[in-house]
Amino acid sequence: MSRAEEAQHSWRFVTNHTQVLLCIAENPAIRLREIAVQVGITERAAQRIVADLVEAGYVIRERSGRRNQYTINRGREMRHPAQFGYEIGPLLDLLRRSNYSQLDLRRERAARNESAFRELNERTNLDEHGPFTVFVCECEDEACVEPVSLTTKEYEGIRANSNSFFVIPGHETAMVDQVIERAESYFVVRKRGAGAEVAEELDPRTR
Ligand SMILES: [Zn+2]
Numbered sequence: 001m002s003r004a005e006e007a008q009h010s011w012r013f014v015t016n017h018t019q020v021l022l023c024i025a026e027n028p029a030i031r032l033r034e035i036a037v038q039v040g041i042t043e044r045a046a047q048r049i050v051a052d053l054v055e056a057g058y059v060i061r062e063r064s065g066r067r068n069q070y071t072i073n074r075g076r077e078m079r080h081p082a083q084f085g086y087e088i089g090p091l092l093d094l095l096r097r098s099n100y101s102q103l104d105l106r107r108e109r110a111a112r113n114e115s116a117f118r119e120l121n122e123r124t125n126l127d128e129h130g131p132f133t134v135f136v137c138e139c140e141d142e143a144c145v146e147p148v149s150l151t152t153k154e155y156e157g158i159r160a161n162s163n164s165f166f167v168i169p170g171h172e173t174a175m176v177d178q179v180i181e182r183a184e185s186y187f188v189v190r191k192r193g194a195g196a197e198v199a200e201e202l203d204p205r206t207r
Contacts, residue, residue: 005037008200011191014095016041016045016049016066017040017049017052017065018091018095019038019039019047020035020049020053020091020180021053021058021092022072022087022092022095023035023038023039023071024050024072024103025055025060025092025096025102025105026070026096027102027106028069028070028071028072028102028103028106029064029068029069029070029106029173029175030070030174030176031067031068032046032047032050033046036051037047037127037189040071044087044136045097047115050070054140056076056079057073057076058072058073058076058088059071059072059073060073063145064173064174064175065170065171065172065173065174066141066170066171067173069174069175072088072089072090073094074087074089074092074206075087075089076088078091085094087088089138094143101174103193104174104193105194106175107175107192107193107194107195108195108197108198109140110173110176110177110195110197111138111176111191111194111195111196111197111198111202112143112202113126113140113198114138114139114140114165114199115199115202115203116142117136117137117138117139117165117203118138118159118165118204119202120136120202120206121135121136122159122204122205123137126152126155127152128152129178131151132149132150132151133149133150133151133152133155134147134148134149135147135148135149135150135155135166136148136167137166137167137168137171137184137186138165138167139168139171139173140165140173140176140177141171144168146168148166148167148168148185148186150166150186154183158188161190161197162195162199162200162203162205162206163191163199163200164180164188164189164190164199165188165189165190165199166186166187166188166189167186167187167189168185168186168187169182169185169186169187171187172187172189175189175192176191176192176193176195177191177192178190
């Protein structure tokens with residue numbers, strides 16, 4: 001490909017900064033790794049762009065458990081003088097793929113992950129002799145296999161409800177989990193919104 005051809009093929013209508021904003025709009029708890037894959041840039045570049053957006057006030061970044069949680073400042077104006085007075089919110093709405101609530105999608109996905117760990121715990125043999133049985137944390141992080149010790153009574157109490165999971169304190173995600181009980185070594189959470197339906201649907205005890 002000649003340089004002229006290359007230049008013709010490489011330009012885009014939407015800058016990487018806007019692509020990153022769109023990723024965040026779709027999933028406010030997205031990881032840098034996922035942004036990098038979706039935009040087609042390195043994780044380092046994604047990190048730099050997010051830092052730019054935060055610094056310029058387009059994105060607010062907060063820590064939620066072990067993840068970053070982003071909020072887009074929709075009322076902030078675009079940067080080029082030609083777009084003076086235009087806010088970014090409507091631009092993002094225009095470019096988003098669907099109007100189906102991304103929050104619901106995310107809650108569904110989290111409920112699926114947590115249900116997979118519940119399934120795993122349901123196959124664990126209860127230790128009838130010791131005081132505890134060691135289970136795995138049922139948080140939404142697929143990579144988390146941290147142990148949680150529960151008595152049979154505690155475990156059965158949690159399993160009695162189709163929408164009830166236990167996680168290590170700090171592994172809950174405010175957007176998808178409602179904490180309903182705080183024990184010393186675990187929290188009991190309930191899935192919010194669309195996640196609740198998934199949790200109930202996937203309950204191995206009622207299927
Ligand atoms: Zn966990």
